[in-house]
Amino acid sequence: MNLEHLNALKQLLSTPRKIAIIPHKNPDGDAIGSTLALWHYAINKGHNASIVSPNDAPKFLKWMPGADKILNFEKQNTQAKSCIGAADVIFTLDFNHLGRVGQMSELLEESSATFVMVDHHQEPSDYAKIMYSDVTMSSTCEMVYHLIGLLGDVNQITKEMANCIYTGIMTDTGSFKFAATTSNTHRVVADLMDRGAEGTEIHHRIYDTNSPSRLHLLGCALKNMVILEEYHTAYITLSQEELDKYNYQKGDTEGFVNYGLTLDGINFAVIFIENKEEGILKISFRSVGDFSVNDFARKHFNGGGHTNAAGGKSEDSIEDTIKYFTSLLPQYQNQLQS
Numbered sequence: 560m561n562l563e564h565l566n567a568l569k570q571l572l573s574t575p576r577k578i579a580i581i582p583h584k585n586p587d588g589d590a591i592g593s594t595l596a597l598w599h600y601a602i603n604k605g606h607n608a609s610i611v612s613p614n615d616a617p618k619f620l621k622w623m624p625g626a627d628k629i630l631n632f633e634k635q636n637t638q639a640k641s642c643i644g645a646a647d648v649i650f651t652l653d654f655n656h657l658g659r660v661g662q663m664s665e666l667l668e669e670s671s672a673t674f675v676m677v678d679h680h681q682e683p684s685d686y687a688k689i690m691y692s693d694v695t696m697s698s699t700c701e702m703v704y705h706l707i708g709l710l711g712d713v714n715q716i717t718k719e720m721a722n723c724i725y726t727g728i729m730t731d732t733g734s735f736k737f738a739a740t741t742s743n744t745h746r747v748v749a750d751l752m753d754r755g756a757e758g759t760e761i762h763h764r765i766y767d768t769n770s771p772s773r774l775h776l777l778g779c780a781l782k783n784m785v786i787l788e789e790y791h792t793a794y795i796t797l798s799q800e801e802l803d804k805y806n807y808q809k810g811d812t813e814g815f816v817n818y819g820l821t822l823d824g825i826n827f828a829v830i831f832i833e834n835k836e837e838g839i840l841k842i843s844f845r846s847v848g849d850f851s852v853n854d855f856a857r858k859h860f861n862g863g864g865h866t867n868a869a870g871g872k873s874e875d876s877i878e879d880t881i882k883y884f885t886s887l888l889p890q891y892q893n894q895l896q897s
């Protein structure tokens with residue numbers, strides 16, 4: 560974070576503020592972890608702070624300290640609206656385009672609050688007056704840790720905050736294995752453990768929460784996996800019918816896409832998930848090495864993200880989307896080999 564922005568933030572927070580903290584739609588561990596950590600920090604510093612999420616958080620994140628206080632824009636609409644309307648400071652965490660909050664974006668665009676962006680995705684838009692944007696960071700949670708440090712308050716990181724931050728770093732790094740995991744990330748995590756973060760317990764609470772139907776859905780996904788050896792690519796499809804058959808619950812397909820990358824020689828993994836209600840396929844892209852799924856998703860599937868993890872969508876049928884997808888691969892054959 561550059562000094563000018565840091566000083567502006569220090570100045571901004573030097574008196575008690577009405578703060579709204581916003582994660583992206585369909586919040587993940589990093590979005591919820593970072594907003595909760597910042598929320599605890601803001602409350603402890605005497606600010607009037609609330610978290611407003613565009614929609615509900617998945618069940619496996621609800622144990623996090625403070626999660627029960629998060630306002631759900633879809634379910635607590637009036638409260639959420641007045642909270643955003645009254646805010647003089649709005650933090651947006653783990654996203655960098657207002658479109659990522661869905662229906663809530665209009666409210667944010669109308670707001671005259673000072674916006675603060677904390678985010679590690681590529682190509683930030685310019686809605687925020689104060690920006691902490693760093694694509695080399697493992698997670699927004701790691702950035703919140705550094706932000707609190709930059710504000711001179713690292714010693715005010717409580718056990719609750721440490722647990723929240725640890726969770727987001729752990730989930731966004733695939734348990735400390737993705738390329739963005741640096742020695743600094745580990746130093747942050749070590750410090751969080753010194754401050755009370757319960758690594759083993761968090762791991763258990765996040766990852767050991769399968770329902771039988773989710774494991775059966777995973778079985779279906781793995782059975783559907785298609786391996787294109789010459790393109791070092793593996794993709795999975797899940798139709799709405801299959802999701803229904805296995806009693807799909809929100810969040811159930813989280814992480815499925817990564818299984819493709821566990822295959823020897825596979826550098827590019829994709830999952831296409833049908834959503835009949837929205838009339839689209841949601842697509843997740845993962846890669847290892849230099850092949851940028853961010854570029855791929857931006858160029859062909861109306862999405863984006865990071866070099867090795869991105870999302871996108873298609874309004875065509877599964878069959879047509881797969882046809883289109885596989886027709887794109889030959890032009891990337893060289894890049895996919897490394």
Ligand SMILES: [Mn+2]
Nearest residue numbers: 589698699731
């Ligand atoms: Mn993140």
